[in-house]
Amino acid sequence: MIILILLLGAMLPHVTLTGYANVGIINGTKAKSRPYMVSVQKNGQHICGGFLVSKQFVMTAAHCFENGVKLTVVVGAHDLNRRSDHIAVKFYHIHPGYDSAKLLNDIMILQLNKITENRENVKSISIPQKDMNIKANSKCSVAGWGAQKTNGSPSKQLMEVNVTIVDNKKCKKKWDKQTTSRMVCTFGEGGFCQGDSGGPLVCDGTAVGVVSFNEKNNCDKPKVPNVYTRISKFLTWINAILGGVKQDSDY
Structure with missing residues (x-):
């Protein structure tokens, strides 16, 4: 049975065939401008990443949800030491097919209790408009506070x-068939670690994946690829949620 463990207050599972523990950015540099990035917080402490997909909705990983815990989000703050306003979450839209044991359909949309202000450091990021494959060897990026x-x-x-x-x-071969077509994988000299769950995989300015899981206890030099939820596989569900709430025009 795969078990979710809270480690150092940071949410991101490292998955193996027998279990996973929660997992930052490895070999990275300080981010310059990512106005869509959101810190998902519990009791004022960062636990997951996320990203604005509209003025009132944040996309993140489903495994960042905890029963009975009220989450808040911080927008427009690359430096979490700076005082920032916390926005409460009004509704938690967890994908109905989410499987916490296998981390299938690991995607969640947070509906905020207010519309975020249009500022230079607060903007949404585009997501795919149709189901799409991402070519192998494409260069992309990932960011977080992990x-x-x-x-x-x-x-x-x-x-x-x-x-x-x-x-x-x-x-799929590296992970012994544990990954599916609803996931996308990356490799490289760097990657994500504890606290980066829910952040976006960005390719050509579009968020194409949601940080989901990696190798257990090995962020630094993983032997298997990092894994993300593939956003384009969930567009019908995403559009139903975003379209169900009247919003001002996006940024």
């Missing part, structure tokens, strides 16, 4: 790193 080494402390500064898309068949 640990910068295995079992390290979360970062107060938003960090980013470039990654490379791995062919899905090769990824």
Whole structure:
């Protein structure tokens, strides 16, 4: 049975065939401008990443949800040491097919209790408009406030790193068939770690994946690819949620 463990207050599972523990950006640099990035917080402490897909909705990983816990989000703050306003979550839209044991359909949309203000440092990011495959060897990036080494402390500064898309068949072979067509994989000199769950995989300015899981206890030099939920496989569900709430025009 796969078990979810809270580690150092940071949410991100490292998955193996027997279990996973929660997992930052490895070998990254300080992020310059990612106005869509959101810190998902519990009791004022960062636990997951997320990203604005409209003025009132944040996309993140389903495994960041905890029963009975009220989450808040911080927008427009690359430096979490700076005083920022916390926005409460009004509704938690967890994908109905989410499987916490296998981390299938690991995607959630947070509906905020107010519309975010249009500012230079607060903007939404586009997502795919149709189901699409991402070519192997494409250069993309991932960002977050997570640990910068295995079992390290979360970062107060938003960090980013470039990654490379791995062919899905090769990824499935590496993970012993644990990945599916609803996932996308990356490899490279850097990647994500504890506290980066829910952040976006960005390719050509579009969010194509949601940080989901990686190798257990090995953020630094993983032997298997990092895995994300493939956003384009969930567009019908996403559009139904976003379209069900009247919103002002997006940024």
